[in-house]
Amino acid sequence: MSRPAPHIDVRSITEADLPDWSRALHTGFLRTPDVTETEVTDRASYIVPARTLGAFDSGRCVATFRSFEQEITAVGGATVPADAISNVAVTATHRRRGLLSRMMDHDLTAAKDRGDVVATLIAAEYPIYGRYGFGPATWAAQWNIDVPRAGLDPRWAGPENGGRIDIVDGADVRKLGPELHERVRRAQPGAVDRDERWWQVATGAVRLEQAPWTEPFFGVYRSSGGEVEGLVSYLADDHWGDGKQPLNTASVKWLIAATPEAERNLWRYLCSIDWITTVKSGWRAPDDLLPFFLPDPRAARIETLADWLWVRVLDVVRALEARTYDGQGTLVLEVVDGAGFAGGRFRLEAAADGASCTPTTAAADLTLDVAELGALWLGDESAVRLAALGRVREERAGAAKVADALLRTSRRPWCPDMF
C-alpha cells in the first residue's frame, strides 16, 4: 500500500546537492554507494540543475529524477521536442510513498509548459510508467548469430559492390559519426538526437566511473563513391574449445547504417572475422534486416525481444500533425488523460500531402487513454490489437481498422539509443 510522505521535500537540486544526489542514484540502481569527485564533476558538466529533481528526507536525498532536452523523429522524418526522462531512482527505504509520482508530475508539468510535444524514457520495468500516460512506442530485439550455420561463403574478402570497410580509432569515429548519425536518425522514426558527449562516451574520450572502459574495435563502411554510410563498434572475447577450435564471440555495441548496403556489408564483415563463431547483434529494431542477410536466417536466433522507448504524448495536435500518413482518412479520437495534460476530442484528417488535427465536438470514432496513443504514435502498435485487448474502445464499428490503415507504418520504428 502506498503511504504518502508529505514531509519529504521534492525539488530541483543545486550543484551542492550533486554528491548526495549521486549517492541516492547509485543506491536506487543497486550500485555501490561510493561516489567519487570525478563522477560528480562529470555529472555537473551535463545535467541541468533545474531539470534534475531530488526528494529529501531530513536533508538526505532519497530519490532522483532527471530530464533533458531531446529531439525525436516522427513518422515521415520531422523531429519534435521531447522531454527525455532518465535516472529515476527511489531508495528502497522510501518506496511506494508516492515519490516517483510527485517527481513525474513536477517534470511533466514543466515539460507541458515548455511546449514539449512528448516525453520519452526507457523503462527499467514494464509496469512502472503506464500510469503516467506512457505507452511502449518502440521495441528492440537482440540476435545471436551462429556463424558456422549461417551458410555464408567463408572465402568472403570484403564488400563486392565497390565499397570498403576499414578499422578506425575513436578519434575518427568522433569525426565521422555525428554527421552520419544525423542522416540516419532523421530518416528513422523513433530515433533521438545524440550530443557530443554521446560520441565521447561511446569512444572512451569520456570514461564513466560506473562503467569500466574496454576499447572496442570500430569499423567504417564507405560506399563505392567513398561516402561514409555505416559505423560499427564491437568487442571480441577470447574463447577456445577443448579441441583447440576458436569459439570467439563478437558483441556489437552499436551499429548504424544509412543504407541497406552498408548494413549488409557490416554484418557480413562481422560474420567473416576469423575465430568468430558467434555474433551478438546488440539492440536492433524488431524487424531488422539482419536475419535475412544470412542465407539461413535461422542461424540468427532472437535472444531478447522487449519494449524499448516509451512515449507520453503531451500535445495531441502537434504530435499528430508532425507525422505523415500513407493513407487518407478521418478519425475522431477521444483521448483520456487522467493527469490533464493532453486529453480531449480531436479530429485527425490525414492525407499523403499533410495532416490536420483539431479539437472537435463531433462524435468520437475511438476512445483511448493517452498511453495507448503513445504506443500508436510512431506506427508500431495496432489499434485493432488494442481494441481486442479492451484498451481502445471502438465507438464506431471498424474505426480501429481505419486507425491502423492511417497510423501504422511499413517498417517498425526504432530507437537505437539507451538514455
Ligand SMILES: CC(=O)SCCNC(=O)CCNC(=O)[C@H](O)C(C)(C)COP(=O)(O)OP(=O)(O)OC[C@H]1O[C@@H](n2cnc3c(N)ncnc32)[C@H](O)[C@@H]1OP(=O)(O)O
Ligand atoms: C527512466 C528510468 O530511469 S527507469 C529506472 C526506474 N528505476 C528503478 O527501477 C530503480 C528501482 N526502483 C525504484 O527506484 C522505485 O521503486 C520506482 C522509481 C520504480 C518507483 O518509485 P516509488 O516512489 O516507489 O513509486 P510511487 O510510490 O510513486 O508509485 C506510484 C504507483 O506506481 C506503482 N509502482 C511503482 N513502481 C512500480 C513497479 N516497479 N512495479 C509495479 N508498480 C509500481 C506503485 O505501487 C504505486 O501504485 P498506486 O498508486 O496504485 O499505489
